[in-house]
Amino acid sequence: MANVSIIPSGDFKTSYGTDTTIFPTVTSRNFAILGVVLLLACPAFLDRYWLSLLIQIGYLGIAALGLNILVGFTGQISIGHSAFFGFGAFASAWLSNRWGIPVVLAIPLAGVMTTAIGLVFGMPAARLKGLYLAIATLAAQYILQDFFARADWFTGGTNGMIAEPLTLFGFAFDTDERYFYVVLVAMVIMYLLGTNLMRTRDGRALVAVRDHYLSAEIMGINLTKYRTMSFGISAFYAGIGGALYAHYLQFVSVEGFTIVFSIQFLGMIIIGGLGSIMGTLMGTAFMVLLPEVMQMASKLVSGTAIDAALNLKDNIAFLREMSVGLVIILFLVFEPDGLAHRWKQIKAYWKLYPFSH
Amino acid sequence: MTLLFQLLVNGLIVGALYGVVAMSFVLIYKASRIVNFAQGEFLLIGAWTCWWLLTSWQLPFWIGFPITLVFMLIFGVVLQVVVLRPMIGEPIISVIMVTIGLSIVFQAAMKWMFGVFAKPFPQIFASPTMDIFGLQVQTVYVVSLAISILIMAGFGWFFKYSRLGLAMRATAFDQQVAQSLGISVRQMFAMSWAISAMVSAVAGVTVGVVNGVSSALSFFGIKVFPAVILGGLDSVIGAVLGGLIVGVLENLAHYLDSQWLNWGNMYEIAPFYVLIAILMVKPYGLFGTKDIERV
Amino acid sequence: DIPVGHLADQSGGTSDVGVPYAQGVADALAYLNGKGGVNGVKLAVDTVDYGYQAPRAISQYKKWSSGSDKIAALQGWGTADTEALTAFVGKDEIPAYSGSYSGHLTDPTGKGPHGSKPAPYNFFYGPSYSDSLRGMLMWAAEDWKKKGGSGKPKYAHMGANHPYPNAPKDAGEQLAKELGFEVLPPIQFALTPGDYTAQCLTLKESGVNYAYLGNTAGSNISVLKACQTVGAKVQFMGNVWGMDENAAKAAGAAADGVVFPMRTAVTWAGSAPGMATMKEISKLSDAAGTAYRPVHYLAGVCTAFYMKEAMDWAAKNGGVTGPSIRKAMYQKKDWVPAGLEGVCMPSTWTETDHRGMTSVNIYRASVAADTGASVADLVKAGSIKLDKIATVEVPRKPEWLGW
Amino acid sequence: MLSVNNIEVVYNDVILVLRGLSLEVPEGEIVALLGANGAGKSTTLKAISGLLKTEDGEVTRGDITFAGERINGIDPDQIVRKGIFQVMEGRRIIADMTCLENLRLGAFTRRDNGVKDDLDMVFQYFPRLKERTGLAGYLSGGEQQMLAIGRAMMARPKLILMDEPSMGLSPLMVKEVFSIIQQINKDLGVTILLVEQNARMALQAATRGYIMENGKVVLDGTADELRNNEDVKEFYLGGGNEERKSFKNLKSFKRRKRWI
Amino acid sequence: MFEARGVNLRFGGVQALTDVSFGIRKGELFSIIGPNGAGKTSMVNCISGRYKPTDGKVFFKGRDVTAMTPNHRAALGIGRTFQNLALFGHMTVLDNIMVGRHHLLKNNFLTGSLYWLTGARKEELAHRREVEEIIDFLEIQHVRKATAGTLSYGLRKRVELARAIALKPDLILLDEPMAGMNLEEKEDMARYIVDLNEEFGMTVVMIEHDMGVVMDISHRVMVLEFGKKIAEGMPEEVLANPRVRRAYLGEDDEDGEAPNAHTAQQSPEQKEVA
Numbered sequence A: 001m002a003n004v005s006i007i008p009s010g011d012f013k014t015s016y017g018t019d020t021t022i023f024p025t026v027t028s029r030n031f032a033i034l035g036v037v038l039l040l041a042c043p044a045f046l047d048r049y050w051l052s053l054l055i056q057i058g059y060l061g062i063a064a065l066g067l068n069i070l071v072g073f074t075g076q077i078s079i080g081h082s083a084f085f086g087f088g089a090f091a092s093a094w095l096s097n098r099w100g101i102p103v104v105l106a107i108p109l110a111g112v113m114t115t116a117i118g119l120v121f122g123m124p125a126a127r128l129k130g131l132y133l134a135i136a137t138l139a140a141q142y143i144l145q146d147f148f149a150r151a152d153w154f155t156g157g158t159n160g161m162i163a164e165p166l167t168l169f170g171f172a173f174d175t176d177e178r179y180f181y182v183v184l185v186a187m188v189i190m191y192l193l194g195t196n197l198m199r200t201r202d203g204r205a206l207v208a209v210r211d212h213y214l215s216a217e218i219m220g221i222n223l224t225k226y227r228t229m230s231f232g233i234s235a236f237y238a239g240i241g242g243a244l245y246a247h248y249l250q251f252v253s254v255e256g257f258t259i260v261f262s263i264q265f266l267g268m269i270i271i272g273g274l275g276s277i278m279g280t281l282m283g284t285a286f287m288v289l290l291p292e293v294m295q296m297a298s299k300l301v302s303g304t305a306i307d308a309a310l311n312l313k314d315n316i317a318f319l320r321e322m323s324v325g326l327v328i329i330l331f332l333v334f335e336p337d338g339l340a341h342r343w344k345q346i347k348a349y350w351k352l353y354p355f356s357h
Numbered sequence B: 001m002t003l004l005f006q007l008l009v010n011g012l013i014v015g016a017l018y019g020v021v022a023m024s025f026v027l028i029y030k031a032s033r034i035v036n037f038a039q040g041e042f043l044l045i046g047a048w049t050c051w052w053l054l055t056s057w058q059l060p061f062w063i064g065f066p067i068t069l070v071f072m073l074i075f076g077v078v079l080q081v082v083v084l085r086p087m088i089g090e091p092i093i094s095v096i097m098v099t100i101g102l103s104i105v106f107q108a109a110m111k112w113m114f115g116v117f118a119k120p121f122p123q124i125f126a127s128p129t130m131d132i133f134g135l136q137v138q139t140v141y142v143v144s145l146a147i148s149i150l151i152m153a154g155f156g157w158f159f160k161y162s163r164l165g166l167a168m169r170a171t172a173f174d175q176q177v178a179q180s181l182g183i184s185v186r187q188m189f190a191m192s193w194a195i196s197a198m199v200s201a202v203a204g205v206t207v208g209v210v211n212g213v214s215s216a217l218s219f220f221g222i223k224v225f226p227a228v229i230l231g232g233l234d235s236v237i238g239a240v241l242g243g244l245i246v247g248v249l250e251n252l253a254h255y256l257d258s259q260w261l262n263w264g265n266m267y268e269i270a271p272f273y274v275l276i277a278i279l280m281v282k283p284y285g286l287f288g289t290k291d292i293e294r295v
Numbered sequence C: 001d002i003p004v005g006h007l008a009d010q011s012g013g014t015s016d017v018g019v020p021y022a023q024g025v026a027d028a029l030a031y032l033n034g035k036g037g038v039n040g041v042k043l044a045v046d047t048v049d050y051g052y053q054a055p056r057a058i059s060q061y062k063k064w065s066s067g068s069d070k071i072a073a074l075q076g077w078g079t080a081d082t083e084a085l086t087a088f089v090g091k092d093e094i095p096a097y098s099g100s101y102s103g104h105l106t107d108p109t110g111k112g113p114h115g116s117k118p119a120p121y122n123f124f125y126g127p128s129y130s131d132s133l134r135g136m137l138m139w140a141a142e143d144w145k146k147k148g149g150s151g152k153p154k155y156a157h158m159g160a161n162h163p164y165p166n167a168p169k170d171a172g173e174q175l176a177k178e179l180g181f182e183v184l185p186p187i188q189f190a191l192t193p194g195d196y197t198a199q200c201l202t203l204k205e206s207g208v209n210y211a212y213l214g215n216t217a218g219s220n221i222s223v224l225k226a227c228q229t230v231g232a233k234v235q236f237m238g239n240v241w242g243m244d245e246n247a248a249k250a251a252g253a254a255a256d257g258v259v260f261p262m263r264t265a266v267t268w269a270g271s272a273p274g275m276a277t278m279k280e281i282s283k284l285s286d287a288a289g290t291a292y293r294p295v296h297y298l299a300g301v302c303t304a305f306y307m308k309e310a311m312d313w314a315a316k317n318g319g320v321t322g323p324s325i326r327k328a329m330y331q332k333k334d335w336v337p338a339g340l341e342g343v344c345m346p347s348t349w350t351e352t353d354h355r356g357m358t359s360v361n362i363y364r365a366s367v368a369a370d371t372g373a374s375v376a377d378l379v380k381a382g383s384i385k386l387d388k389i390a391t392v393e394v395p396r397k398p399e400w401l402g403w
Numbered sequence D: 001m002l003s004v005n006n007i008e009v010v011y012n013d014v015i016l017v018l019r020g021l022s023l024e025v026p027e028g029e030i031v032a033l034l035g036a037n038g039a040g041k042s043t044t045l046k047a048i049s050g051l052l053k054t055e056d057g058e059v060t061r062g063d064i065t066f067a068g069e070r071i072n073g074i075d076p077d078q079i080v081r082k083g084i085f086q087v088m089e090g091r092r093i094i095a096d097m098t099c100l101e102n103l104r105l106g107a108f109t110r111r112d113n114g115v116k117d118d119l120d121m122v123f124q125y126f127p128r129l130k131e132r133t134g135l136a137g138y139l140s141g142g143e144q145q146m147l148a149i150g151r152a153m154m155a156r157p158k159l160i161l162m163d164e165p166s167m168g169l170s171p172l173m174v175k176e177v178f179s180i181i182q183q184i185n186k187d188l189g190v191t192i193l194l195v196e197q198n199a200r201m202a203l204q205a206a207t208r209g210y211i212m213e214n215g216k217v218v219l220d221g222t223a224d225e226l227r228n229n230e231d232v233k234e235f236y237l238g239g240g241n242e243e244r245k246s247f248k249n250l251k252s253f254k255r256r257k258r259w260i
Numbered sequence E: 001m002f003e004a005r006g007v008n009l010r011f012g013g014v015q016a017l018t019d020v021s022f023g024i025r026k027g028e029l030f031s032i033i034g035p036n037g038a039g040k041t042s043m044v045n046c047i048s049g050r051y052k053p054t055d056g057k058v059f060f061k062g063r064d065v066t067a068m069t070p071n072h073r074a075a076l077g078i079g080r081t082f083q084n085l086a087l088f089g090h091m092t093v094l095d096n097i098m099v100g101r102h103h104l105l106k107n108n109f110l111t112g113s114l115y116w117l118t119g120a121r122k123e124e125l126a127h128r129r130e131v132e133e134i135i136d137f138l139e140i141q142h143v144r145k146a147t148a149g150t151l152s153y154g155l156r157k158r159v160e161l162a163r164a165i166a167l168k169p170d171l172i173l174l175d176e177p178m179a180g181m182n183l184e185e186k187e188d189m190a191r192y193i194v195d196l197n198e199e200f201g202m203t204v205v206m207i208e209h210d211m212g213v214v215m216d217i218s219h220r221v222m223v224l225e226f227g228k229k230i231a232e233g234m235p236e237e238v239l240a241n242p243r244v245r246r247a248y249l250g251e252d253d254e255d256g257e258a259p260n261a262h263t264a265q266q267s268p269e270q271k272e273v274a
């Protein structure tokens, strides 16, 4: 058979148990643990600017994972993810402000509340497919945004709402250095949960629904249930991400949760790789860092001859935006399957090296 | 009562414009299954180009406008060749993301070149407004309405009967099969983008003449979604009808709102509620083709 | 260096006026740096475009407000972000000068009777949105009488559902009632240009006589044009950001007759001793010296100058820190920054009242039908004229503090 | 007419599927290409028609000439214009169009006026297609296969590459389809390269045959020669000299896998 | 085990099935044959629940399942393969087969997410073991980890079968399991099917156009034509039916000789096409 599966040789599994671990090899697992340990040390040597970016990658990455479960794994496009993210943010702020629930509890509770909302707006998924469903989520985006602007009791209306910092046993996580750990812990947990979900029954069912819903149904999968459930799960992740965001920024306002933001979420998972858990994180990092890199680049350019020649000074903002768009395009032209795909290829290359052909 | 009536007329007029944009969106979708998030920017580019020709070059409208259309045609082809062609055969979702990237680039580029301030068009029609059923309407709306109807009819015929129209649909259905039939996928794509850009420009110029040109024009790109979906993604007639419905709905919602509810922005939100309601009853919009579900 | 954060909207919903204002601030600070900065120390200004999105402003602020190079002062912009930051700047003791003239920012102690939160570190140059609207309403009441209007004049608030247009809404409607207007339900329209025919039809139908336009120029233009088309005969009263030379040009004849408040004593075309300095400043971003600067540019320059003079005082009295800059703001009465005489209007801030000024200069735009030429030419030719029609001294009522 | 010389095909830059495959298709003949599942038959056809590219495949060595002209690397639509038309595996009709529209698309590259006549001709061959006026996606498997062949006829190609035309057809239809293939070949003078699992039928219709294994041709010859080859008999035609075994009794019997 | 009573199925203007009634006994290997478009697949769809008959009823294990959704029928013990491959193209072969276990697994998104804490791991591994047995049985060990979408046609068919078996169905429906296979592979496939039927005790319904296979391995055969049942019975009986021979095998009554599948396949040889 010409069909060789590209499974690394020299790493034989002796039991099904070792064949179902998250990390395909011991080395990769050790690397992952090393990565987390390195991250733990970050606040010690990174400045606030970088920490804030890492924190952003953390809470956005959590929400993006939710979207990837919905889009990448279940195959239902959503253009309303930021509204769920926002709902989680408001919900958590509301729970802690209005009901005095400690923030540590408010965050998961907000996730649960957002799940409920996700299930409601996921109901059309029982009947709608593809873009029709996608646009129904666009409607959800606008309807929720409108709700945020209107529901003074819940969101503070257009003025927004203050969110308390997270405190635990009297210790306030109100600086970047401290909040970093909150986000890191949350992220590791959420990613582990996500990975587990995807390698067990319901996760497989979601993927089956994506790949061939008709045969999935005949294999005993309840389409309506899983299609809707996928919205619920996705909203849960969005809600947790949003809640973390709220208590990081300590202020929530409607304006943040626009369609543009939703599209950015889509960008994260497409760039990272649809249907890839680690890709989600890579994509999020890409989308968060890209504008910053561009900002730095534009600062470097300013005042130089290029600046003078093009008269960039007043227009550097536009130039930066343009280059963000441009990098996204270039990236996709050269890596349409996303970062995760490239990463896999690199790994495969080293596995097979020097016998790659 | 006159208010309601006037609002309805206004809704139809604006809706026709939505319809035109929706059509140009459907065109690309039909030919390539690509959801073009840069549709709004096409309007913007068309409008700015025409504005520039008319103000900087002082061309009369009847020269400047055709040049704009030709430019957009070329623009569409170039865009396809340079950016979208390498994406042929790649996952559709990646291509969609590319259009999002394009919209970011164009949006910023237009602001860079033309500034952020709305710029008015020079006066084009001898009498800028005319009376329709007691409602004063911008002449340019009426003219564009006529053009739109022509375009709509043309599209309808094109996809149903013309050889190229069929080829475009085939390309959308399955690029590999289309190629096996001797259809050049690249040509089809280039053509659909070119036509789409051109048609969008008509809408862009119209809106520009009415409100002045500014980057806000591109919001039409989002407005088309409900319109297109209401009508059914792959239906030209549906797009037109969807556009009209959204236009009327907005105005109707505004009427209810201003007379009784006083919620404020029903205008923007109501179409989305109706959209969901209609979709629950007709999951493929009013005229969309059902997916063929066979095993 | 003295770090200064500068939040600007160069690409967002209010960039139409955000760009000239931010340019004014940036040019002025660069000019002052050229003149030796604060006591020989330069200002390190970090200008960031936040796209008029409060969350982005806040995350930017968080970067600025901590660490070794914590900013000494903030040049801000929008109402939403400034109000959201109020508590933060108060806690961090960073004076925040904003482009938002929301009445809520004028109450440093939080004792205002309308439940405003304390805003001890917020400053802006100009009459608050609420006071401007009050001024215009007072003028409108007079105007109605003068024109011999019969019955109650009808008033409606118009604008987006957003903190900025909403800021003076209640205050305006309240006073309108007191002044004998019939107050109709507010009419919403987005901050972006668009087709607002529907809104104008309602406006016409309901017979509104005076309408407040709470948005910025870009979207106001759309409303003006649509209302002209449908033939709604309404006296529009623009927000301070709602009308300027660019808007007049863009709206053309539709903008004819719109009244609006102005913060500076002159426009770019006017003459005053301070205009020489102004022109110098303008050259920093326009070497040729040909650009026509809209009113917001001048306002931006004034705001920057107040901050700089406060820093000067602070430098001599305890160092350029937040608290001393704040204190510096209370040192002068009827304060006009040196070099800008006749441009910036005399202002006074006190520890208990941050209403820098309460007198409202009301201008009327007169615009000829054809506005094809450049703004500079149009102004020169008199096709666009901004004429002062009244100065209303809005009483500094204590119950209006923070509202 | 068509000659494939020693080609190598790689998918995704790594998976080598064809390893030095050569074959000849003389003008006016029907040539059968046989081989096990996954041997690379479809890949060969796609290499010829240029459709490999859309699947991330690439001809990395060797060349393909058609009527004396090298055609590898040319875009598939150009190859169709040169007169090679592939009927793809799995029918691949355009589900959301009607039969008529599908057939008209077959004639996409044509500019002449004969399209109408050819439509009538196709309907004569497959009267059933005329009756089905709904969307082609709702046709039964056999009907779809007819449509796919009809579509190829509409293109009036010089060479048709057919990938498993009999798959999923009833015995009656298989016969019909093969007779039509032969008819097309005779009446219209179209050369045909036929990939089939039904070796028996294929070798009856064909004049020559190739047998491939693992991306290589392992045996070739005239149809007669192949029909009488012992190995071919055993693996493809079922039963060597002895009586054919019943499928039922194969239960515990396991044949030797692959030859050589 | 299964019974169809007066099943009618209509799509717009097309009457796909007209008043079809038949029964399948437990442990039987039942074949459905008929010309293309006769409604065989439609019939199977009615059994598996993809289509609801416009009229008539279907019974499974004595229960009226006419209104039951496909996923419930799967849980009740109906598995199937598809005529046009319907694998989960982006999943590995292993996962494809594991999906077949769906209704046998207990863990859900909550317990699954908590993998180690809730016994989900144990359950997964237990089922993995059974799936590996199916893989061994169908001899697809070498492609276990391959993505299903890149397999060749024949292998995909085999994976489909494996997935259907994984459901542990009592009734398994095979829609043209041997289409597109060469002789050798057909033989393999036939062997698996017979094994399923005899060793695993599954009741099998098979649609197949290869008369050789049908005649050799099925216990009973039903013939459909234009949506109507035209014959049912033992293979030999059915094959002897002149109507079947004409409609399906395309033989004229005159030259009909020995009712043997083998000759049916060979017939064109004798009758060189004009």
Ligand SMILES: Nc1ncnc2c1ncn2[C@@H]1O[C@H](COP(=O)(O)OP(=O)(O)OP(=O)(O)O)[C@@H](O)[C@H]1O
Binding pocket: A001, A002, A003, D011, D012, D015, D017, D035, D036, D037, D038, D039, D040, D041, D042, D043, D044, D055, D056, D089, E150, E151, E152, E153, E154, E180
């Ligand atoms: N797009 C692809 N990517 C990777 N491998 C592929 C691809 N297409 C085919 N292959 C591999 O190439 C080999 C040959 O496939 P091909 O489809 O040509 O076989 P075939 O002879 O037509 O088989 P069948 O009789 O089953 O149709 C197979 O092993 C298959 O897995």
Ligand SMILES: Nc1ncnc2c1ncn2[C@@H]1O[C@H](COP(=O)(O)OP(=O)(O)OP(=O)(O)O)[C@@H](O)[C@H]1O
Binding pocket: B293, B294, D138, D139, D140, D141, D142, D143, D168, D170, E011, E014, E015, E016, E034, E035, E036, E037, E038, E039, E040, E041, E042, E043, E083
């Ligand atoms: N969903 C559907 N909508 C409309 N018509 C359908 C649908 N499904 C099947 N048909 C029609 O019903 C008839 C029977 O189709 P079916 O697929 O059952 O045939 P079949 O016996 O399986 O044929 P084959 O052997 O070719 O697979 C065909 O004419 C087909 O066009």
Ligand SMILES: CC(C)C[C@H](N)C(=O)O
Binding pocket: C014, C017, C018, C077, C078, C079, C080, C098, C099, C100, C101, C102, C164, C215, C216, C241
């Ligand atoms: C509208 C803009 C001028 C910003 C304005 N300062 C505000 O209050 O938001």
Ligand SMILES: [Mg+2]
Binding pocket: D041, D042, D043, D089, D163, E153
């Ligand atoms: Mg093949």
Ligand SMILES: [Mg+2]
Binding pocket: D140, D141, E040, E041, E042, E083
């Ligand atoms: Mg069938």
